[in-house]
Amino acid sequence: MTPNTGDWDLTPYYPERLGAAYQKDRQDFRTGLDQALQETDLVKLLIQWEKLVSDSEHMGSYLNCLRSADGRDQQVGQDLASLQSDCSRMRQLEVNLGEQLKALSEAQLAELFQNAQLQDLDYYLKRLRQRALWQMPSELENLAADLDVDGMSAWGRLYDQVAGRLEFQYQNSEGETITKPMSMKVSLLEDPDPKVRKSVLDGSNRAWQGVEDVAAACLNAIAGTRLTLYKRRGIPHFLEPALFDSAIERATLDSMLGAIASRYDLPRRFLKLKAQILGVQQLGFQDLSAPLPELDNSKIAWEQAGKMLVEETRASYPEFSKFCQESLAKKWVDWSPREGKRPGGYCTGSTRLRESRIFMTYHGAFGDLMTLTHEFGHAWHSHVMHQERPLNTLYPMTLAETASTFAENLLLDALLRAPATTPEQRLKLLDSRLEAAAAFLLNIPSRFLFEKRFYEERAEGEVSVDRLKELMVEAQKEAYGDSLDPEQLDPYFWASKLHFYITEVSFYNFPYSFGYLFSLGVYAQSQKRGEAFLPTYERLLQATGRRTAEECARENLQVELNQPQFWLDSLALVEEDMRQFEELAREVYKIA
Ligand SMILES: [Zn+2]
Incomplete structure (x- = not known):
């Protein structure tokens, strides 16, 4: 059976599926990698490194597109595994680069920045050097990398295995007992029947209770290994690596979290009103x-969705x-529902x-139109960066959602005004x-606190299961306050949330809130300054790969992220939404 390659046009990548042009690229990549591993001249090595990064991205993006379009395509699976194994050899090159940069004096480093071939790479090189300064001697780093396979990574894999196999029981609205895999939990929590939602959370937590010791052991081992390595690497605080990856300072994180906490009342107001609409005293964690x-749940046809996006954002x-119109015409989107297609959505x-x-499955729900808009925001971000050199197009998670959230707000506001x-639609x-605001302003902060x-x-020392449950509930009470019933929280959230078990990255939570509020703050400025702001917005997006978040904000928005005002301005937009929501809820549901 010929694999389905999707609705999108992939021929600009390679004219023929895994054909001669692709094979030649793969071969050249391997040769280039071997050469770079022998290279001793730092400037030459950096140039080769940039080409390897760009080539691996090109081929990786292509293979991922093919695999997502048809998960049954085994040949692509093999090619992807082979590319990944070459890419793990690139890690060694990166360590070599770091070592060489670390050995340079400040004067030598300044001289390197003057090199015409390395123009505009100061930021990238400084970060590479900083990461290297946090490395143990290479012999120890190599030992740590070798042990990681059967150490920290193994704990992560164990968790994935246990979570992947876990099933739970709940009662549907007819009172029948149903068994489902854990992966279905999130969508079942969207059931309109409150009894079903309660049964889903209780049932899934009973399943987690059955493996609580395993989950706690994984969590303790992953964090314990990290703390040991941080000490050996001379990292002063366990938040530092996450802050570094996010390209922000501690003061900025504190100022953002402080501003959020000072306005917990906003999302709580929303949850309380929702409880009223749903006719209950207080919501439980299962009702979020x-x-x-x-x-109104009317469907929007695919052609109509594209038209709406283009027409509603034009003004x-x-x-x-x-850009959206042209990209749709050039067939950049794989959208049709079909067998063998993977779930989820992304922009590559x-x-x-x-x-x-853009990869997604379009079923015609309003949420699908929002996904399309979100992903087009990402595509636009890449588009405005087209003059940047490849190493300056890599931006941190904190800035990654700026354009996607901005695009969503643009379309939503246009529809609200129409x-x-x-x-009812409004x-x-x-x-x-x-x-979304409640998730970013209450749920994510509770994960961070925990x-x-x-x-x-x-x-x-090790933290027991009972203590983990206690810490989780305390954090939820602190963030949600009286907007949730204290008897209906989720003590097993630490076990069920995969994000706590990702071994490559810690604190996979605050960047979400940051990205959300940062984009909202940028959007707030565009609302104030209108079309005249758009060139500034694009300059900001262009700089996301070669500036810290603070610098992006200072240079383009003239604001300081380590001060509360910027964040409070973002939250003011949420307040305006809340005011409108309250008004409409009174009108539509006739509540007091
Ligand atoms: Zn996104």
């Missing part, structure tokens, strides 16, 4: 994604609208092509935006 009753951002691309591709939009639009306190206690 509960749908609003009796709202406020003509260039973006034109190649700096070599200076083009992006005269044809009914009050309520639904605002509900989706406020539900993880930080867990690391503090873990430094003193």
Whole structure:
């Protein structure tokens, strides 16, 4: 059977599926990698490194597109594994680069920045050097890397295996007992029946209780290994690696979290009103994604969705609208539902092509239109960076959602303003935006509070299951306050949330809130300054790969991220949404 390659046009990558042009690229890549591993001249090595990074991105993006379009394509699976094994050899090159940079004096480093071939790479090189300064002697780093396979990574794999096999039981609205894999939990929590949602959370937590010792052992081992390595590497605080990856300073994180905490009242107001709409005293943790009753659920055809995106954004951002229109015409999106297609949505691309591709499955729900818009925001981000050199197109997670969230807000606001939009539809639009606000402003902070306190206690020794449950519930109470029933929280969230078990990265939480509020703050400025702000917005996006988040904000928005004002301005937009939502809820649901 010929594999399905999707609706998108992949011929700009390679004219023929895994054909001669692709094979030649693969061969050249291997040869280039061997040569670079022998290279001793730092400048030459850096040039080769940049080409390898760009080539591996190009081929990786291509193979991922093929694999997502048809998960049954085994040949692509093999090619991907082979590319990944070559890429792990690139890690060795990166260590070599770091070592060489570390050995340079400040004067030698300044001289290197003057080299014409390395123009604009100061930021990238400084970061590479900083990472190297946090390395143990290479012999020890190599030992740590070897032990990692059967150490920290093995704990992560064990967790994935246990979570992947876990099933749970719940009662559906007819009262029948149903068994489902854990992967279904999130979508089942969107059930309109409150009894079903309660049964899903209770049932899934009973399953987690059955493996609580295993989950706790994994969590303790992963954090314990990290703390040991940090000490050996001379890293002063367990938050430092996450801050470094996020390209922000501690003061910025504290100022953002402080601003969020000072306005916990906003998302809490939303949850309390939602409880009223749903006719209960207080919501429970299982109700956070509960749908609003009796709202318009009409479908939008695919062609109509593309048209809406293009037409509704034209007035406020003509260039973006034109970009979406052209990309749709050039077939950059794989959207059709079909067998063998993988779930999820993402935007990928190649700096070599200076083009992006969007993967998603479009079923016609409003959420699908928002996914399309979100991913087009990512594509636009890459597009405005087209003049940057490849090593300057890599941006941190904290800045990665700037353009995607901006695009969502652009479309939502246009739809909210449109005269044809009914009050019910407006309520639904605002509900989706406020539900996201509640997640970023309450749920994510509760994860951060938990993880930080867990690391503090873990430094003193292993943390027991009972204590983990206690820490989790405390963090949830602190963030959600009286907006959730204290008897209906989620003590097993530390076990069920995969993010705590990713071994490559710690504190996989605060960058979400940061990205959300940062983008909202940028959007707030565009609302104030109108179309005149758009060139500044694009300059900001262009700089995300060669500036810290603080520098991006200072140079383009003239604001200091380590001060609360910027964050409070972002939160003011949430307040405006909340005000409108309250008004509409009174009108539509006739509540007091
Ligand atoms: Zn995104």
